[in-house]
Amino acid sequence: MRKEEAILLAEKVASGTATDAEMMQYNRLFSAFQQQGDWDEQVLGNKQQLEEVIRQRLQPVLRRRRSGKIVYRYRWAAAAVVALLLGSGYYFLQTQPPPRLQPQAVRFRNDVPAPVGNHAVLTLGNGQQIQLDSAGNGTLAVQGQVQVSKNANGQIVYAGTDTNGSLNTLQLPAGSKPLAVIMADGTKVWMDAGAVLTYPTAFHGGKREVFVSGQAYFEVARNSHQPFIVTSTTNNATIDVLGTTFNVRAFRDGSNMQVTLLSGAVKVNSGNASQLLHPGEQLAVNTKGAMQVTAGADMEQATAWKNGLFYFNGADITAIMSELQRYYDIDVVYQADVKDAFVAKIPRDVPVSRLLNLLEMTNLVHFKIEGRKVTVIK
Numbered sequence: 001m002r003k004e005e006a007i008l009l010a011e012k013v014a015s016g017t018a019t020d021a022e023m024m025q026y027n028r029l030f031s032a033f034q035q036q037g038d039w040d041e042q043v044l045g046n047k048q049q050l051e052e053v054i055r056q057r058l059q060p061v062l063r064r065r066r067s068g069k070i071v072y073r074y075r076w077a078a079a080a081v082v083a084l085l086l087g088s089g090y091y092f093l094q095t096q097p098p099p100r101l102q103p104q105a106v107r108f109r110n111d112v113p114a115p116v117g118n119h120a121v122l123t124l125g126n127g128q129q130i131q132l133d134s135a136g137n138g139t140l141a142v143q144g145q146v147q148v149s150k151n152a153n154g155q156i157v158y159a160g161t162d163t164n165g166s167l168n169t170l171q172l173p174a175g176s177k178p179l180a181v182i183m184a185d186g187t188k189v190w191m192d193a194g195a196v197l198t199y200p201t202a203f204h205g206g207k208r209e210v211f212v213s214g215q216a217y218f219e220v221a222r223n224s225h226q227p228f229i230v231t232s233t234t235n236n237a238t239i240d241v242l243g244t245t246f247n248v249r250a251f252r253d254g255s256n257m258q259v260t261l262l263s264g265a266v267k268v269n270s271g272n273a274s275q276l277l278h279p280g281e282q283l284a285v286n287t288k289g290a291m292q293v294t295a296g297a298d299m300e301q302a303t304a305w306k307n308g309l310f311y312f313n314g315a316d317i318t319a320i321m322s323e324l325q326r327y328y329d330i331d332v333v334y335q336a337d338v339k340d341a342f343v344a345k346i347p348r349d350v351p352v353s354r355l356l357n358l359l360e361m362t363n364l365v366h367f368k369i370e371g372r373k374v375t376v377i378k
Contacts, residue, residue: 101377104360107368112328112352115193118172118179122148122156125166125201132156132179143168146184146201158184158201165202172196172214175329178306183210186221187228190306194251194326196233215249217306220264232257237270237285246277247302253322256284260302308348310355314341317365317376328352329372336378338365 101107117133124130124141132140132150141148144162151157156170161184172179176193183189184202191197195214209229220228222243230239234250235257244264250257259268261277268275271289282297304311312320317338325332330352344358352374356367368375 101366102368104357107366108353108356110369110371112330112369112372112374114349114351115175115177115327115329118154118176120176120179120191121171121173123169123171124148125168143201148201154179156181158182160184160202162202163204165200165204167198167200169196169198173329174326185223185226188219190217192216192305192326193329198233212248212250214251215247215305217245217247217303219245235270235285235287235289237268237289240267240269247306249302251322251326254287255319255322256286258302259283259285260297260299262299262303304345305348310344310346310348312342312344314343316341317359320344320359321374321376324352324355324374331373333373333375336365336376338376338378340364 120132122130122132122140125143128141130140135150137150137152139147139149140156143166144160144164146158146160146162146165148168149157149159156179158181165184170179170181170191172191172193172195174194178190178192180188180190181197181199183199185208187208189197189210192215195212195216197210197212197216199210203226206226207229208223208226209231211231211233213233218230218241220241220243224242228241228243230241230248232238232248232250234252237250237257239246239248239259242264244266245262246264246266247260247262248258249260259266259277260282261279263279265279266277268277268283268285268291270285270291273289273291275283275291275293277283277293280296280299282294282302284292284294286292298313301311301313310323312323317340320342321332324330327348340362342359342362344355346355346358353369356369356374360366366377368377
């Protein structure tokens with residue numbers, strides 16, 4: 001890449017017109033600005049002079065951006081891994097001197113690997129607990145006329161009918177890979193780290209009701225004679241379902257409950273309010289029960305966790321670190337108040353340092369890893 005190409009690339013990124021390939025080029029250029037050495041001065045010229053030229057060329061774009069006249073669009077290739085600052089007015093060109101930090105190799109030497117198991121605990125109706133990651137495949141328990149087994153894919157499967165079904169609870173602690181359970185009616189539920197699901201071994205009567213906290217993705221088996229009801233134990237909101245696919249996010253961290261509908265139809269009830277959702281819509285319910293619907297929601301972002309991805313699209317550092325805290329089972333300490341929003345997309349099977357490195361590439365936030373403690377620093 002030559003000097004004029006670098007300037008043009010920066011303008012496209014700032015204006016929101018960059019393609020996926022150009023975003024990746026920007027990511028590499030961004031990295032080159034952060035590194036000591038490996039700067040091709042014969043091709044790109046003096047680094048400081050190039051920074052100044054790009055800064056001058058970007059000022060009109062950034063002024064329009066702050067006035068709200070630019071509409072951003074980010075199109076992601078399936079394997080794209082990009083970290084891009086949103087909302088501050090700076091990209092890789094900062095007017096303040098960089099912070100004095102230890103080298104990243106020193107700060108990240110105590111890395112935290114991605115979870116290798118789900119560490120789930122299944123509590124049966126009689127109170128017996130089964131540690132699923134140490135249980136072999138095959139039959140785990142028989143409750144009445146219902147058999148509980150673990151298949152070759154690690155999924156928990158219920159089979160059989162029982163008019164006296166008992167309640168089971170499946171708990172997925174922090175530091176766990178997602179887990180899927182197939183209920184006796186054929187409904188399939190994926191659970192994320194930190195989720196708890198309570199459900200009967202077999203459904204009988206006029207409804208099918210389960211209880212959830214945390215994040216879960218439902219594929220509900222259709223049965224018009226026996227509606228499916230999901231109750232959030234976080235805020236007592238309920239979701240009425242017939243047969244559909246949707247994602248529920250309801251953690252006990254003070255954040256809004258979110259219901260994202262992929263297909264079918266659901267009705268969410270909270271207090272005296274209710275809202276019918278259509279495919280492509282996302283409903284947020286705040287701690288006071290107020291509801292807000294977003295049409296054309298980002299389905300990929302809502303279900304990225306189920307597909308093995310971290311996907312943050314304009315998330316602040318607190319939201320990002322909450323996600324990492326649950327998945328990697330880490331403690332997070334804040335020594336800096338970071339107001340900026342970030343975009344990042346990366347597989348979940350990498351150590352925590354890989355994602356932290358992406359965020360550090362913005363030069364707006366830095367981290368230190370000490371055992372299972374991650375400190376956010378400026």
